[in-house]
Amino acid sequence: MCLLCNKVLGNDAMKPSKLQDHLRRCLPDKTAKDLKYFQTLKDKFQKRPTLDRMFASTSQRNDDGLRASYNISLFIAKSGKPHTIGGKLILPAVEEVLKTVLHKPASDIIKRIPLSNNTVERRIDEMSYDIESFLCNYLQTTHFSIQLDESTLPDNAA
Secondary structure, three states: OOOOOOOOOOOOOOOOHHHHHHHHHOOOHHHHOHHHHHHHHHHHHHHOOOOOHHHHHHHHHHHHHHHHHHHHHHHHHOOOOOHHHHHHHHHHHHHHHHHHOOOOOOHHHHOOOOOOHHHHHHHHHHHHHHHHHHHHHHHHHOOOOOOOOOOOOHOOOO
């Protein structure tokens, strides 16, 4: 496809003679332009913002750190340790692994993983609220029955 006129070109359109013919027929005002003009057009086209580039470049980096923060907060919640362990133990350990094993500077990666006491607490609260609301919604929309046997309380009270 020609980027200047949006026409679909055939399979053999990349031959120089075909390109020159197309340029003369469809874009006569561009025939006097030099090669540098077309190279800059090509560079602009290749560097143009596309959806993939816009979302992959910034949000994926931020989402990776956010996802790691949630996953580590879940580990902290399951372990029952204080929320400050994220900043005091986990981040320094991750930094040491990145420097020692992968030989990469860890500062850029560590900055994207928020694990302060308040952040970990907030993430744990969000996850527990999501689980609680899911469970309540499930119990409200699902039919179930409970079987009760005789009571173990005195006077056979229910």
